[in-house]
Amino acid sequence: MSSYTIHLADCFDVFREIPDSSVDLILTDPPYGHNNNNGDLIDRWEEAVGKEKKDKPRPILNDGPEANELVRKLFQEAARVLKPGCCCCCCCCGGGPDPQFARWSLWIDEVLDFKQMVVWDKGPMGMGWHYRRSYETILVAQKRGAACHWFDDSHKIENIIRPGDYGIKKIIPSKTQHPTVKPVALMAHFIRLHTMPGDVVLDPFMGSGTTGVACANMDREFIGVELDPQFYEMAEKRLKNAEANNQKHLEFAMS
Numbered sequence: 265m266s267s268y269t270i271h272l273a274d275c276f277d278v279f280r281e282i283p284d285s286s287v288d289l290i291l292t293d294p295p296y297g298h299n300n301n302n303g304d305l306i307d308r309w310e311e312a313v314g315k316e317k318k319d320k321p322r323p324i325l326n327d328g329p330e331a332n333e334l335v336r337k338l339f340q341e342a343a344r345v346l347k348p349g350c351c352c353c354c355c356c357c358g359g360g361p362d363p364q365f366a367r368w369s370l371w372i373d374e375v376l377d378f379k380q381m382v383v384w385d386k387g388p389m390g391m392g393w394h395y396r397r398s399y400e401t402i403l404v405a406q407k408r409g410a411a412c413h414w415f416d417d418s419h420k421i422e423n424i425i426r427p428g429d430y431g432i433k434k435i436i437p438s439k440t441q442h443p444t445v446k447p448v449a450l451m452a453h454f455i456r457l458h459t460m461p462g463d464v465v466l467d468p469f470m471g472s473g474t475t476g477v478a479c480a481n482m483d484r485e486f487i488g489v490e491l492d493p494q495f496y497e498m499a500e501k502r503l504k505n506a507e508a509n510n511q512k513h514l515e516f517a518m519s
Contacts, residue, residue: 268476268486268503272496275468275489279341282487287345288413288463291454291475293355293446294338295324296364297331324443325492332364336371338468342407343375345466349410352376353454355446358383358399365401376405379412380423384450387427387434402454413458421457425450442472442495451478459484473499480506 271278335354342352354372356365365381372378382402390397406412425432431449435441451474455465461483467475470488472495479486480503488503490496 268480268488268507270470270473270476270486270488270490270496270499270503272491272493273489274491276337276341278487278489279345279468282345282466284344285347286464287466287487288347288350289455289459289465290338290342290346290352290354290468291451291465292338292353292467292469293444293471293474294335294469295327295331296357297327297329297362332367335368339372339375339405341468342405346376346407347410348407349413351379351404351406351413351454351458353458354403354405356381356401356403358401359395359397365403369403372403372405377408379404379406382423382425384425384432385427404454415460416457425453442498445472446474448474448478448481451475452482455479455482455484470499471495473502476503477506480510 338354339352346352352372354368356368358365369378369381380403382404384400384402386398386400388398390399427434430453432447432453433449435445435447437443437445455475455478459465462485464485464487465475465479466487468489470476470490473488473490476486476488476499478484486503488499490499
């Protein structure tokens with residue numbers, strides 16, 4: 265059975281307690297610095313298309329200009345705590361007008377070996393008016409010193425994830441979810457490619473715990489950190505439910 269340790273804390277305080285070369289995968293979705301769901305198009309969508317506004321803004325902590333400094337520090341810590349050959353998979357925005365994905369790609373390559381930018385095609389007609397936002401990216405880089413940890417021998421893994429691939433479906437977050445929640449199947453895809461059962465997966469920007477739920481379902485050890493108490497509580501509940509469901513399945517299989 266997998267186990268998990270989660271922290272309501274600043275992730276860089278937790279990083280100080282993590283030994284060098286002890287983590288098998290960092291898989292995370294940090295703030296993008298776009299003030300998502302805080303007066304942006306996501307928040308104003310109903311009003312923009314002539315509908316009555318239903319939800320209040322749910323801003324994400326550190327989702328302003330400070331996000332760039334945070335993610336640069338993240339990459340530096342990743343280079344320290346990852347084992348040689350292990351990967352950091354970092355969710356990132358898609359398209360413009362801010363070329364964030366370009367900056368982050370260069371920054372991650374300063375301290376790790378940039379491997380690939382994976383495009384997640386979320387399905388038709390995303391937000392916006394010109395070149396509507398229908399994809400996001402995941403930046404993948406590996407720690408120097410060993411061959412990349414890669415556990416797929418099909419030779420069919422592309423750098424584009426299309427709608428429905430690997431059971432990944434687009435999520436339109438409800439007001440009871442994290443405003444930028446990712447599908448469990450998306451996180452499970454990268455966990456499967458880069459780790460084995462029992463490996464340690466770290467998510468320093470845990471949000472509502474999607475990476476942890478995927479780890480619980482796949483028998484990986486999980487370390488998660490979240491700064492916002494409301495999302496930490498969501499993650500705690502989701503992980504407890506995942507642990508209970510997996511225990512039930514284990515008991516059923518043994519009976």
